[in-house]
Amino acid sequence: MKQSFLIILLSFCITVPCFSAFAEPLSSTEARNAAEEINIPEISAEAAILMDTTTGKILYEKNSKNKMYPASITKLMTVLLALENGNLNDTITFSHEAVYSIEPGSAHIAMQEGEQITLEQALYGIMLRSANEVANAVAEYVDGSVSAFAQHMTQKAKELGCETTNFVNANGLFDENHYTSAYDMALIAKELLKQDAYLDMMSATYYEIPPTNKQQETRYLHGQHQMLNQNSLYYYDYATGGKTGYVTQALNTLVTFAKKGDTQLVAVVFKCSGAQHYIDSKALFEYGFANYQTTKVLSMEAYTKTVEVIETYKNKTSTLGNITIAPKGDFYETLAADADLTTLKIESDFPEKINAPVTQGQEIGSLTVKLGEKIIATVSLLAQSTVETTSPETRLAQEKETKIKILKQIGLVFACIALAFVILLSITRTIGHFKRKKRRRQRTLRRKKHSKY
Known part of the structure; x- marks a missing residue:
């Protein structure tokens, strides 16, 4: 009986402090932090970031500066340099190297050596179908060769503040020396939004390239980004653009833009299996829009x-x-x-x-x-x-x-003084003349008066 009583008493002593600790009310800051921790999404991507594209503020990050293989999201930098250095109406001619240097079975739109399309058509081929030979041709159009263009890409990344980026090609096909990070890709994507031409093109899910000098049939291009496709299970109302990527070594990579009201965000995810890149990106956007707003403060x-x-x-x-x-x-x-x-x-x-x-x-x-x-x-x-x-x-x-x-x-001043002196002298003389004349007249009158007597 005594042993049972001691066990109960000991249990009570241990429990009381726990109750008193939880009875302590949370401060408003602690409550908010706790609420935000509950809302932070759990994602499977190996690396990810969510950034406000207007302010550059990072709203979420996971291994955001780790070195990762980008696959075809590389092509966002290709599009950026093309828009900065080219003209949409210019003609691009496909070289033998551009067409035949890509890996067999990799993404393409069957361009032929010597075939010609405009830069605008080429960019749609890159964005909608991730065409690797088109990315090569654009690189040659801008800098003369893919290698020179890759150096240009890396230099541009450094100018944007990228810290973990080195590009060796224009299309993202795997190379151990071709890498970036979630943070760096967010900076590149953010810069791309400064291009009005991209803003006009980014939401497209369909485009046609008419017959060319080498191809008699129209090419029908359907977008691959399922968050933009209204018929997809992964369609997201607020998604406005982005780029998909996949190579075996990188798995699925994804950059997506989304806008709700005045708040525009970009989500970048790396190394996702299956459709998890869409699920993770949506989760990041839902977290961002629920907890933050972009405000013009002045x-x-x-x-x-x-x-x-x-x-x-x-x-x-x-x-x-x-x-x-x-x-x-x-x-x-x-x-x-x-x-x-x-x-x-x-x-x-x-x-x-x-x-x-x-x-x-x-x-x-x-x-x-x-x-x-x-x-x-x-x-x-x-x-x-x-x-x-x-x-x-x-x-x-x-x-x-x-x-x-x-x-x-x-x-x-001296002239004025001299003039004043002259005027004063003239006035003085005039006054004196009249006084003398008056005195003479008075003397004349007195003489006449005395002569009468």
Whole structure:
């Protein structure tokens, strides 16, 4: 009996602290973090990232900077360089090397040596059918050879801030030295959205290439990205574009854009089996749209200011004029989906006057963006024009001109004094003349008066 009582008592002592610990209420921050942890998707992709394409903010990542084999999502960089360096109406002629250097059985649209299509048609062949020989031809069109184009691709990736990327071909066919990362592919995809031509093409699921100089039949191109296909089990309402990829060593890779309201996201997933690349991408988008929103927190037009530009010479300060300062552009921020935008406020900090010289693009002041009392961003105010200091030659000319003005002013003063003196003298003489004349008249009148008597 005593042993049973001790066991019950010991159990009670152990349990009480547990109850008291759970009775402690969570702070609002802890509650939010806990809620977000519950909502974070579980994905099977070996590496992945979800990025806000407007702000560049990373909303989710998993092994995002690990070296991965991209397969055909490589072609997004091929399309980017083609649009940056080509003309959609230009004609592309397929070389023997472009057509016959691809692996047997890999994706193609049966282009022939010597066949010609436009760059626009070629890009649809790349985006919809992942045609490897077309990617080769585009590379040759841009840089003369696939190897030169691959170097161009790698250099462009570095310029975009990519940290784990090396391209050796234009189509993504496997090579141990051809690799990238989820983070780097998100940067490349984000840059591609700056191309208006791509924005017009990205959502296409069907395209026709009419007969060419070598092919009498029309080529009918159907898109492979199932999140864009309304008849697919994996169709996603908010998906707007992207690129599929597959090689044995990489399994399925996928880049997808999706937009809901003003929020546009890109999801990148690597090394997925079966249809998991579509399932994972949708899960990432659902998480992103549920928890975040892209908000324009300030507009360039609304926060354009004027600052006086001055310079000091020989202890004398002069005004050289006014310059306009403004943010680089409209500024967007990724905020929590439930953020109270009524608490959004902007505080400005810039001088009323600034010393020359001023260079266009120079930071003059800043804007602090707050949500409630929390600072969420600091935006630079930049000079919109250049104001130089006065050159020695100009300064000498100005000093000479000033001296001449002073001398002219002194001369004018003396002239005015002289004129006033002349006028005063003339008036004095006139007055004196009238006084003398009056005295003579008075004397004449007195003489006449005395003569009567």
